[in-house]
Structure formats: C-alpha cells, structure tokens
Amino acid sequence: MKDGKPCKQVENDVIPKQEGKAEGAESLKGEDMSLQVFENAMKNCKGKTFEIGKMIESFHACVTNDQEVLLEHYLEAWRELIKFMDSMGTVFTFISHETITKINILQNYLNGEDGRSYRTIRSMIEYEMENGVVNFKELPANKVPSGCRTLLRIHRALKWLEVFLYNVGTNPRQEETSEMCAEAYHKTLAHHHSWFIRQVAEVAFLALPPLQEMYKVVCVKDHVEAKVVLLTTVDAIVKVYNLTQELYTENKMLDLP
Numbered sequence: 001m002k003d004g005k006p007c008k009q010v011e012n013d014v015i016p017k018q019e020g021k022a023e024g025a026e027s028l029k030g031e032d033m034s035l036q037v038f039e040n041a042m043k044n045c046k047g048k049t050f051e052i053g054k055m056i057e058s059f060h061a062c063v064t065n066d067q068e069v070l071l072e073h074y075l076e077a078w079r080e081l082i083k084f085m086d087s088m089g090t091v092f093t094f095i096s097h098e099t100i101t102k103i104n105i106l107q108n109y110l111n112g113e114d115g116r117s118y119r120t121i122r123s124m125i126e127y128e129m130e131n132g133v134v135n136f137k138e139l140p141a142n143k144v145p146s147g148c149r150t151l152l153r154i155h156r157a158l159k160w161l162e163v164f165l166y167n168v169g170t171n172p173r174q175e176e177t178s179e180m181c182a183e184a185y186h187k188t189l190a191h192h193h194s195w196f197i198r199q200v201a202e203v204a205f206l207a208l209p210p211l212q213e214m215y216k217v218v219c220v221k222d223h224v225e226a227k228v229v230l231l232t233t234v235d236a237i238v239k240v241y242n243l244t245q246e247l248y249t250e251n252k253m254l255d256l257p
C-alpha cells in the first residue's frame, strides 16, 4: 500500500491513472456519440452465449451505495466470464474449470447456513476472521478453503482481466491478442503462479482468437466500438477491484496461502 492507495506497486504500475476510473472512460461516457456506440453494441449482443453487457451490469450491481461489494453479483459477473472461456474451445477448459471450482466454493458459502454473513466481501471477511476460518499460515489438506482465500485468487485474476481489456481497448497498433494477453498476465497474475501454471497459461494464450474474432465475441465491429465497450467494462471492474483490494489490504490478507 502506497500513500493510502489500495493497489500493490506492481499492480499500480500496470495501467496509468487508474484511480477508480479507466483512463478515457469518463470522457467517452460524457459524449452522446459514445453512448450511442455503446447502446448499439449492446443491442447486437443480446441472446449471445456470452453477453459483455450482462457482465458489466453485474459488476455495476456489485457495488452498493455505501461502497460495499455484493458477493452474489460478483459471482454472477464471473459466471458470464466463464461462458466466454467455454466458448473459446478446449484449450481453455482447464482455466474455466479452475474458475468454476473457485466460484462454486464461494456460492456454497453464500447458499449455506451462514450465507447471510457472506452477503458482502466485508461481511465475509469479518465473519471468517471472527470464526477462525481463515488460515494465514498454511492450507490444511481435506479442508474446504476459506471464502477469503478463494476470493483472493479470482480477485487477482480480475486485475489481469482489467489490464488485458484495457490493452485491447486502447491499443491502436492492433497487436496480436495473445501478445496483449501475455503482457497483461506477466504484469499481474503471473507473479502469483508457479512455473508449471505459467507454462499452461502461455499455451492457452497462443490459442486466443485474433482481434477481429474477439471483437465479434464482445459484440463490437471495430476499434471505435471496442474502445467504448471495453473501457466501460474496465471502469466497472476497476471499482470492484479497488474496493476489494482495500478490504484485503486493511485486513492484511493479500498473501493468504
């Protein structure tokens, strides 16, 4: 934590000027043209397997007026992302399966008898801390991992997603998606992964479709639309990410094993 800012240094360096807003997102939002572009893209998206509009809605719905993060909508947004991965072919099955496992652990806590304590990320942290659910040293075998530890794994992945989408949305050079994906990964999630997992990730990146295919999946026709839609997405993600990061920092939970 630096100067009271929630993000770790390595993560702060990833995207310039990401203080709760994606760079460019505000000005884009302020323009009627951009709103039109966004609405058209979202109309084209309806009925598709993966709907980026639904994901944006879920990330927005996550944050309450008093800046709490609702777990139910957080998981909803992740389920939409899983649909995206599932539409990408078998290379992504392993990553998708890993994500589903984590989402299911959290959903089970939310549906369980102490579900009320899992309504927000803050209440989950408080409940698990008070009841000795969180392991700060090691993860005992045969024990369901804590909600805090599980959410931390996908929270870290959210930073990767934020950087990746930002790169795709703002890159005028139209580089390969796999290159942009790998670059975002090296700056973020890779720091938390073993050598083996990093090799698996590198293989998956090579199987990413080219930029034009990616545009189709996120229902945009060109770079202009992509910029509006992806920066709106990044904006929604940044808010959720920063609030979560702040809570984990306050509770010294950023390195849970």
Ligand SMILES: CCCCCCCCCCCCC/C=C/[C@@H](O)[C@H](COP(=O)(O)O)NC(=O)CCCCCCCCCCCCCCC
Residues within 6 Å of the ligand: 052, 081, 082, 084, 085, 088, 092, 094, 095, 098, 099, 153, 154, 157, 160, 161, 181, 185, 189, 197, 200, 201, 204, 218, 257
């Ligand atoms: C479609 C592009 C997909 C690129 C995915 C980039 C992330 C690569 C991560 C690959 C590692 C996953 C394998 C497992 C890792 C676990 O070791 C590791 C640690 O868990 P543990 O402490 O319980 O052992 N788990 C994790 O870090 C959680 C990883 C969750 C990966 C989520 C990936 C989300 C991808 C969403 C793609 C959506 C793109 C949307 C475009 C509009």
